[in-house]
Amino acid sequence: xxxxxxxxxxxxxxxxxxxxxxxxxxxxxxxxxxxxxxxxxxxxxxxxxxxxxxxxxxxxxxxxxxxxxxxxxxxxxxxxxxxxxxxxxxxxxxxxxxxxxxxxxxxxxxxxxxx
Amino acid sequence: xxxxxxxxxxxxxxxxxxxxxxxxxxxxxxxxxxxxxxxxxxxxxxxxxxxxxxxxxxxxxxxxxxxxxxxxxxxxxxxxxxxxxxxxxxxxxxxxxxxxxxxxxxxx
Numbered sequence: 001x002x003x004x005x006x007x008x009x010x011x012x013x014x015x016x017x018x019x020x021x022x023x024x025x026x027x028x029x030x031x032x033x034x035x036x037x038x039x040x041x042x043x044x045x046x047x048x049x050x051x052x053x054x055x056x057x058x059x060x061x062x063x064x065x066x067x068x069x070x071x072x073x074x075x076x077x078x079x080x081x082x083x084x085x086x087x088x089x090x091x092x093x094x095x096x097x098x099x100x101x102x103x104x105x106x107x108x109x110x111x112x113x114x115x
Numbered sequence: 116x117x118x119x120x121x122x123x124x125x126x127x128x129x130x131x132x133x134x135x136x137x138x139x140x141x142x143x144x145x146x147x148x149x150x151x152x153x154x155x156x157x158x159x160x161x162x163x164x165x166x167x168x169x170x171x172x173x174x175x176x177x178x179x180x181x182x183x184x185x186x187x188x189x190x191x192x193x194x195x196x197x198x199x200x201x202x203x204x205x206x207x208x209x210x211x212x213x214x215x216x217x218x219x220x221x222x223x
Contacts, residue, residue, distance in 0.1 A: 033211075042119060042201065042213030088156060097163065101146050104203075104211065106158040 003027050004107040006091050012113045019078040021110050023091030025071075031094035032074040033104070034058075034066060036087040043090065049074055081114040088112070118142050121202050121214035128221050134189040136217045138202030141183065145209075149176050149187050150201040152216070158201070161187075192221045 003026035013019050023032060031050055035043040035058075045058030047066040055066050063085060067075045078085055091107040122137045138147070149161045162169050162176040164185075169176050173192075178185040189196055202214040 040215055042117070042203075042215045043211075044213070045211065090158065101163060101165070102205070103160055103163050104148070105160065106150075109156045109158075111156075 004091060004093060004105060006089075006107040006110050008110060009108065010111045012115060013081050014115055015082060016080050019081050019112065019114075021076045021089055021091075021112070023074045023076070023107055025074075025093055027093075028071050029093040029095060030071075031102075032068065033092040033094070034064075034074065034076045035090045035092065036060065036085075037090060037109075038087050046076065046089075078112075081112075083114050086112060086114045117215070118206075118212045119202055119204055119214040121200075121217050123217060124215070125218045126220070128192050128219070130193055130221055130223050132192050132221075134192050134196075134219065134221075136187045136200050136202075136219070138185045138187070138214055139183060140185075140202075140204045140212070142204065142212065143207040144183075144204040145207055146205045147178055147185050148203040148205070149185075150203060152199040152201060154198070161200075189219075194221045194223050197221050 005024045007022045033048040034046040037043050044060045046064050049055045049068040065077045089110045092104045094102045097103050119140045146165045148163050150158050151161050152158045164178050173190045175188040197220050199216040199218050201216045204212050
């Protein structure tokens with residue numbers, strides 16, 4: 001499982017409240033990702049990080065911010081949650097498998113419901 | 116149109132049947148991944164391939180780079196194979212793009 005944990009695993013929150021999801025890895029991998037998964041859609045990239053304090057936007061970044069102050073932690077924040085952000089959120093890391101290829105390993109997911 | 120299309124969306128099979136799930140993509144890629152997501156949500160990587168064919172147990176993955184197409188085959192299917200199978204590609208600019216998944220149910 002590449003030592004990836006996510007917290008919380010489930011959360012119910014109200015519209016307009018701030019929410020922070022945490023992804024923690026134990027193996028000092030450089031690249032970390034946040035995805036959301038919704039019915040009828042593939043996993044969609046929200047933000048990613050390529051090192052401490054180095055982050056960039058993915059295809060669905062509106063309404064989300066991230067921070068990475070330590071190699072092992074990548075935080076995803078919804079500043080003011082909306083019902084459209086109800087989803088399952090997956091954190092992932094990328095590990096080189098040699099010859100220029102990378103495999104992604106996923107955390108267990110966080111189910112977020114915004115009411 | 117999604118850059119990664121899977122078919123079928125849903126598939127029900129009887130135990131023992133041979134199963135094929137298809138993936139077509141429209142971007143240049145450096146690698147293609149097949150992932151498995153069980154009820155309960157965890158996602159695990161089954162295969163990463165850039166050419167040819169790979170086999171692991173009862174699972175076989177093939178890719179045709181010229182046709183931009185990959186297939187995942189399951190031989191002698193079993194109810195424990197019931198899961199969502201996801202095709203993902205790593206594009207040439209290093210982005211990952213995911214299909215919407217194929218939900219497989221294998222009945223005893």
